[in-house]
Amino acid sequence: MSEPSSPKVRSASSSSSSASPSNSTPPSPSTPPSSSASGKATPQPPRDVRRRQELIGATIECIAEHGLSGTTVARVAQCAGLSTGIVNFYFRGKDALLLQTLEYVDSQYMLRQREAVLAHGGSPVACLEAMIDAAFDPELCHPHRVAVWAAFWGEARARDDYMRVCAAREAELEEQRVEAFAAIATEGGYTHLETEALGRAFHHMLSSLPESLLGDRGSFDLERARGTCRGFLRSIFPAEFSGAAPGLAPAPSSSRPQDLETEECATLPTWIYHDPEFFELEKESIFRRNWLMVGHASHVPGPGDYLTVDLVGERVFVIRGRDGVLRAFDNVCRHRASRVVRGQSGHCSGQIVCPYHGWRYGFDGKLKGVPEEESFSRLEKSEVRLPELDLEEWMGFLFVRFAGDGESVAELMAEKFDEASHYRFSEMQPLGPARTLDCDFNWKLFVENDSEGYHIPMAHPGLRRLFGTSYEENFEQGEGTQASSQLRDQESSVWAERAYQRLLPEVSHLPEHLRRAWIYYGLFPSAVVQACPDVADCYQVLPTGPDSCQLLTFRVALPDARREMRVARYLSERIIRNVIREDLSLCRFTNEGVKSERYTGGRLSDLESGVGIFRDEIRDRIPVAGVQKRPAPGRVATLNAQLNAQSNAQSDAQ
Numbered sequence: 175m176s177e178p179s180s181p182k183v184r185s186a187s188s189s190s191s192s193a194s195p196s197n198s199t200p201p202s203p204s205t206p207p208s209s210s211a212s213g214k215a216t217p218q219p220p221r222d223v224r225r226r227q228e229l230i231g232a233t234i235e236c237i238a239e240h241g242l243s244g245t246t247v248a249r250v251a252q253c254a255g256l257s258t259g260i261v262n263f264y265f266r267g268k269d270a271l272l273l274q275t276l277e278y279v280d281s282q283y284m285l286r287q288r289e290a291v292l293a294h295g296g297s298p299v300a301c302l303e304a305m306i307d308a309a310f311d312p313e314l315c316h317p318h319r320v321a322v323w324a325a326f327w328g329e330a331r332a333r334d335d336y337m338r339v340c341a342a343r344e345a346e347l348e349e350q351r352v353e354a355f356a357a358i359a360t361e362g363g364y365t366h367l368e369t370e371a372l373g374r375a376f377h378h379m380l381s382s383l384p385e386s387l388l389g390d391r392g393s394f395d396l397e398r399a400r401g402t403c404r405g406f407l408r409s410i411f412p413a414e415f416s417g418a419a420p421g422l423a424p425a426p427s428s429s430r431p432q433d434l435e436t437e438e439c440a441t442l443p444t445w446i447y448h449d450p451e452f453f454e455l456e457k458e459s460i461f462r463r464n465w466l467m468v469g470h471a472s473h474v475p476g477p478g479d480y481l482t483v484d485l486v487g488e489r490v491f492v493i494r495g496r497d498g499v500l501r502a503f504d505n506v507c508r509h510r511a512s513r514v515v516r517g518q519s520g521h522c523s524g525q526i527v528c529p530y531h532g533w534r535y536g537f538d539g540k541l542k543g544v545p546e547e548e549s550f551s552r553l554e555k556s557e558v559r560l561p562e563l564d565l566e567e568w569m570g571f572l573f574v575r576f577a578g579d580g581e582s583v584a585e586l587m588a589e590k591f592d593e594a595s596h597y598r599f600s601e602m603q604p605l606g607p608a609r610t611l612d613c614d615f616n617w618k619l620f621v622e623n624d625s626e627g628y629h630i631p632m633a634h635p636g637l638r639r640l641f642g643t644s645y646e647e648n649f650e651q652g653e654g655t656q657a658s659s660q661l662r663d664q665e666s667s668v669w670a671e672r673a674y675q676r677l678l679p680e681v682s683h684l685p686e687h688l689r690r691a692w693i694y695y696g697l698f699p700s701a702v703v704q705a706c707p708d709v710a711d712c713y714q715v716l717p718t719g720p721d722s723c724q725l726l727t728f729r730v731a732l733p734d735a736r737r738e739m740r741v742a743r744y745l746s747e748r749i750i751r752n753v754i755r756e757d758l759s760l761c762r763f764t765n766e767g768v769k770s771e772r773y774t775g776g777r778l779s780d781l782e783s784g785v786g787i788f789r790d791e792i793r794d795r796i797p798v799a800g801v802q803k804r805p806a807p808g809r810v811a812t813l814n815a816q817l818n819a820q821s822n823a824q825s826d827a828q
């Protein structure tokens with residue numbers, strides 16, 4: 175990955191001839207040549223240099239007042255208070271005087287512009303800022319200087335010597351500005367921009383804005399001109415030209431272009447559903463820093479019982495110790511990386527024994543025994559243990575977290591606690607083994623599908639027949655989500671659904687309003703407990719690639735031997751299986767759709783607020799998810815880090 179290139183600096187000789195008095199210091203139109211701003215005497219240049227300064231200063235005055243054609247040797251001499259003979263002595267006539275005046279004005283301007291590039295060569299953002307300041311420097315942007323430059327440009331078509339100076343200056347500045355635009359776009363991931371055209375436009379803005387001085391005498395505001403140029407840059411590179419430290423704080427939201435703005439009613443940008451670089455960010459910032467549901471305490475009831483799960487490229491197992499405590503560890507042997515426990519679940523009697531070479535670990539993860547231990551040099555058993563993950567049991571459901579110090583599951587689900595407590599989830603027992611289902615779409619599409627009821631009437635006829643329009647959701651960002659549907663009294667025309675409506679027995683420990691309700695509890699990023707009166711149907715979506723994921727599912731329920739309850743559980747599983755099949759099909763459709771270059775995102779209705787909340791959860795953790803167009807290859811993580819830094823800087827400032 176290369177550093178962004180900074181604008182090149184051409185040699186000073188590229189636009190000024192050897193006759194240029196660029197190392198002399200003729201007077202500015204507003205500053206006497208031989209005194210400093212403080213009024214103290216400064217060392218005098220040699221007499222001939224001083225004379226040239228005076229004559230060029232006088233020539234500038236004359237051109238500004240009379241134009242090129244009206245500037246004569248006599249007028250210059252009169253303005254300088256010298257004789258025409260002296261003018262001709264130093265410049266050998268009007269042509270040489272004018273050309274050297276042009277070269278002087280050009281050299282002064284270019285000196286400032288080159289200083290801007292040299293001083294900020296490592297930062298194209300700072301470089302463009304400095305170019306603006308230089309272009310509207312009160313001395314260089316004095317009406318007389320601007321008038322002189324405009325006059326020479328006007329004549330340049332007819333004069334090769336003028337054209338040589340003017341064109342060289344324009345070419346050098348334009349190249350520097352275009353290169354700065356390209357560097358910022360590359361660094362910032364603005365892949366959609368026509369940087370050459372925009373850089374040129376910026377160059378011509380800096381070149382032509384000062385000419386407003388000529389027709390706007392007295393009211394031309396340098397500060398406003400600088401603001402205009404910065405506004406132009408900000409509208410193109412909002413994150414870089416915010417008005418705060420270059421490259422840090424973003425522009426105010428109102429000035430951000432559409433491509434950086436994921437509006438309240440807009441979907442996430444399509445590129446993040448199939449981008450390998452974004453997937454890496456998701457693994458790190460979402461799946462390794464948030465709670466992931468891996469099972470239920472009833473899956474590991476006794477000491478030595480374990481369950482395993484593969485989570486975003488990592489292998490994890492949960493085991494119950496002799497002390498009854500559940501712990502989660504990496505399922506990777508510290509010797510040569512074998513799984514230490516096999517299968518989806520099992521039991522270890524006494525110790526965890528790696529199936530490869532037989533290293534033995536305690537249920538606390540500590541290395542206890544090594545076959546042929548004396549054959550290892552420098553192996554200190556007491557220093558070796560399986561890395562442990564955070565584990566939290568919430569109402570019997572087991573959640574693990576690789577890293578992070580965010581809120582606990584209990585805190586995140588606090589608002590749902592009272593209602594969820596009625597279900598007595600922690601007393602539930604497994605209904606069959608946990609299952610995994612490999613899916614060929616991006617995980618977010620499944621969660622989004624799960625986060626709104628807008629699609630239910632169209633996509634899930636079974637749910638429509640069972641629940642009508644009773645779906646209500648209670649989604650808030652930063653906490654667990656909840657949605658509910660009430661079984662209709664009107665019987666479904668489909669026998670399995672009708673049978674469920676008829677046979678679902680009374681569940682006396684549930685309050686009245688939950689006895690015929692299906693309640694959905696969700697926890698970001700992708701854990702769901704679907705609480706039905708008869709069963710808790712649970713699933714966790716886990717990405718396995720940029721556009722593939724795995725659905726980990728299990729069902730738990732309270733012991734209930736009633737025949738109608740067994741039938742209801744069979745029927746609800748059948749109904750839910752149909753719903754999932756319908757959703758999987760929709761997720762495949764959308765997975766195809768978000769890859770289309772002809773689809774650039776859609777609008778969300780008020781009935782899809784859960785999708786909007788999910789979008790915001792993603793953007794909060796991975797701000798590059800707010801960038802509408804995919805950054806350049808290799809730049810996704812860099813841009814995300816930059817946006818994170820901006821966000822942190824903003825937070826610190828508030």
Ligand code: FES
Binds near residue numbers: 509510511530531533
């Ligand atoms: S890899 Fe586990 S004992 Fe060798």
Ligand SMILES: [Fe+2]
Binds near residue numbers: 623624629634
């Ligand atoms: Fe659905």
